[in-house]
Amino acid sequence: MSMLVVNDLAVSYGNINAVQGVSFRVEPGELVALIGANGAGKSSTLNCLAGLLPAKRGDVQLQGQSLNRVPAHDRVAHGMALVPEGRGIFSRLTVLENLQMGAYRRDDKSVVRQELTQVFEMFPRLQERRDQLAGTLSGGEQQMVAIGRALMTKPQLLLLDEPSMGLAPLLVEQIFATVATVAKSGVAILLVEQNAQLALQLSQRAYVMENGRITLEGDSAGLLQDVRVRQAYLGE
Amino acid sequence: MDIFVQQLFNGIILGSIYALIALGYTMVYGILGLINFAHGEVVMIGAMVTITLLRILVEMNTGLPAAALVALAITTALPLCALLGFTLERVAYRPLRNAPRLSPLITAIGLSIILQNLAMIIWGRNYAPFPPILDTTPWKILGAAITPLQVVIVILAVAIMAGLWLLIGRTRKGRAMRAVAQNPNAARLMGVNVDGIISLTFVLGSSLGCIAGVMVAANYGQAHATMGFMLGLKAFAAAVLGGIGNLAGAMIGGLLLGLIESFGAGYIGDLTGGFLGSQYQDVFAFLVLILVLVFRPSGLMGERVAERA
Ligand SMILES: Nc1ncnc2c1ncn2[C@@H]1O[C@H](COP(=O)(O)OP(=O)(O)OP(=O)(O)O)[C@@H](O)[C@H]1O
Numbered sequence: 236m237s238m239l240v241v242n243d244l245a246v247s248y249g250n251i252n253a254v255q256g257v258s259f260r261v262e263p264g265e266l267v268a269l270i271g272a273n274g275a276g277k278s279s280t281l282n283c284l285a286g287l288l289p290a291k292r293g294d295v296q297l298q299g300q301s302l303n304r305v306p307a308h309d310r311v312a313h314g315m316a317l318v319p320e321g322r323g324i325f326s327r328l329t330v331l332e333n334l335q336m337g338a339y340r341r342d343d344k345s346v347v348r349q350e351l352t353q354v355f356e357m358f359p360r361l362q363e364r365r366d367q368l369a370g371t372l373s374g375g376e377q378q379m380v381a382i383g384r385a386l387m388t389k390p391q392l393l394l395l396d397e398p399s400m401g402l403a404p405l406l407v408e409q410i411f412a413t414v415a416t417v418a419k420s421g422v423a424i425l426l427v428e429q430n431a432q433l434a435l436q437l438s439q440r441a442y443v444m445e446n447g448r449i450t451l452e453g454d455s456a457g458l459l460q461d462v463r464v465r466q467a468y469l470g471e
Numbered sequence: 472m473d474i475f476v477q478q479l480f481n482g483i484i485l486g487s488i489y490a491l492i493a494l495g496y497t498m499v500y501g502i503l504g505l506i507n508f509a510h511g512e513v514v515m516i517g518a519m520v521t522i523t524l525l526r527i528l529v530e531m532n533t534g535l536p537a538a539a540l541v542a543l544a545i546t547t548a549l550p551l552c553a554l555l556g557f558t559l560e561r562v563a564y565r566p567l568r569n570a571p572r573l574s575p576l577i578t579a580i581g582l583s584i585i586l587q588n589l590a591m592i593i594w595g596r597n598y599a600p601f602p603p604i605l606d607t608t609p610w611k612i613l614g615a616a617i618t619p620l621q622v623v624i625v626i627l628a629v630a631i632m633a634g635l636w637l638l639i640g641r642t643r644k645g646r647a648m649r650a651v652a653q654n655p656n657a658a659r660l661m662g663v664n665v666d667g668i669i670s671l672t673f674v675l676g677s678s679l680g681c682i683a684g685v686m687v688a689a690n691y692g693q694a695h696a697t698m699g700f701m702l703g704l705k706a707f708a709a710a711v712l713g714g715i716g717n718l719a720g721a722m723i724g725g726l727l728l729g730l731i732e733s734f735g736a737g738y739i740g741d742l743t744g745g746f747l748g749s750q751y752q753d754v755f756a757f758l759v760l761i762l763v764l765v766f767r768p769s770g771l772m773g774e775r776v777a778e779r780a
């Protein structure tokens with residue numbers, strides 16, 4: 236069974252049609268990239284998947300279960316987590332409290348504690364700053380908090396919206412390495428990125444979005460060689 | 472010296488009551504950016520319902536000690552006020568959540584007027600006396616008088632505030648409340664039912680308000696259908712003084728305002744050569760409000776009011 240199946244999803248803001256009927260899927264354990272220019276509708280798609288925006292039409296299924304009527308706050312319980320664009324950390328909560336928020340819906344205390352340790356192992360810098368207010372962290376550290384917090388929900392599908400945004404190259408590498416590690420651990424990932432090169436290198440398959448529609452799709456290695464992709468997104 | 476100590480006591484008593492009410496304003500503001508002007512009426516209804524129940528209990532001649540009667544009355548009034556706060560949010564504020572900021576504000580003022588008039592229909596225009604069952608023989612401490620009731624008021628207020636502090640600072644629900652106040656959508660992504668947290672905030676604030684209302688009624692020996700107006704405004708001034716949206720600010724602002732009022736009323740006669748008397752007590756709250764708004768709009772502990780307003 237597919238992890239995520241999206242069928243003819245449309246999102247609009249008033250009379251602005253941001254997403255105009257997109258269909259795609261993510262298989263279990265797969266890392267799928269969604270690339271496209273500014274304003275293509277990538278964030279709108281992810282926010283709608285997470286339930287923050289209503290779908291104008293279309294159908295979203297997570298592991299065969301329809302999410303259409305599931306409110307945003309219950310989607311985590313179904314195994315879906317979103318790291319939103321701009322990170323959305325709780326700036327006046329400490330790093331530890333931010334991570335604990337990820338486990339808000341979980342009752343398995345001892346497992347949660349173990350996973351907290353794992354997140355701190357993955358991001359040792361967060362361990363050092365665990366009692367610091369998250370708003371005082373650097374951009375890269377905040378992105379670590381956002382990813383760590385999403386992992387604390389124990390997702391089966393992780394939606395990442397431009398995790399590299401605004402980060403120095405070294406940090407981008409580190410964040411992408413983390414994403415690769417998470418993917419290896421079996422979590423399915425849908426990665427939205429402006430950095431098409433990196434996204435296509437990391438992912439198995441990819442979709443290209445333009446003006447609210449998916450215009451290209453295929454395995455990432457192939458798309459990396461595709462002339463249209465190279466011209467539009469890889470600066471050739 | 473005696474007067475000084477007396478005003479200090481009065482200020483602390485008054486201040487702890489203001490603080491309890493101010494917390495209701497500040498919690499709601501912190502989470503919704505809304506000034507719930509009907510909060511003072513919740514305080515009033517807490518007082519009126521408790522008095523009504525107390526009268527019935529006294530007439531029943533239960534033989535229970537006075538403290539037990541008051542406790543019994545409060546345990547009925549408390550859920551009622553909580554329900555009232557819950558309902559106000561559900562029915563009046565929630566539908567306006569995405570409306571321009573002026574709409575919920577006007578609604579709040581409208582609700583306040585409705586509740587006040589409703590209370591007048593139910594309880595009349597006269598003062599409702601608090602049944603004289605509590606011991607009001609004052610103790611003399613450092614030359615000043617303080618009644619056992621007043622000591623209980625202060626201790627109870629401090630205990631409630633400590634409890635609230637722990638709830639919000641240390642528990643999972645409290646963490647979720649702070650998260651929702653900072654970033655509701657991110658909180659949703661963590662699985663927090665934001666509407667539920669908002670309801671909880673109203674329930675908590677209204678419960679504190681109810682207890683504060685009973686304290687006022689017990690302390691002054693009476694309550695009135697319009698008492699919520701001035702109390703609400705003053706507690707609002709206290710919340711602004713502390714920095715609206717900030718819990719510690721509401722507590723400190725409440726206490727400070729109580730002290731300012733009490734010392735102001737105590738010494739205004741001396742300061743103005745007898746020209747103004749202690750009946751001008753109410754002026755201080757608004758003087759404070761204006762001064763804070765002019766010189767430090769974010770309040771003593773506040774951070775970012777400007778960005779929200
Ligand atoms: N809150 C909003 N109100 C109105 N229009 C919006 C809103 N958010 C996005 N849009 C519009 O919807 C379209 C898609 O925006 P979206 O943020 O989904 O694009 P994106 O692919 O994520 O872009 P970027 O790469 O810049 O993040 C854009 O035309 C944008 O202007």
Ligand SMILES: [Mg+2]
Nearest residue numbers: 277278279320
């Ligand atoms: Mg975007």
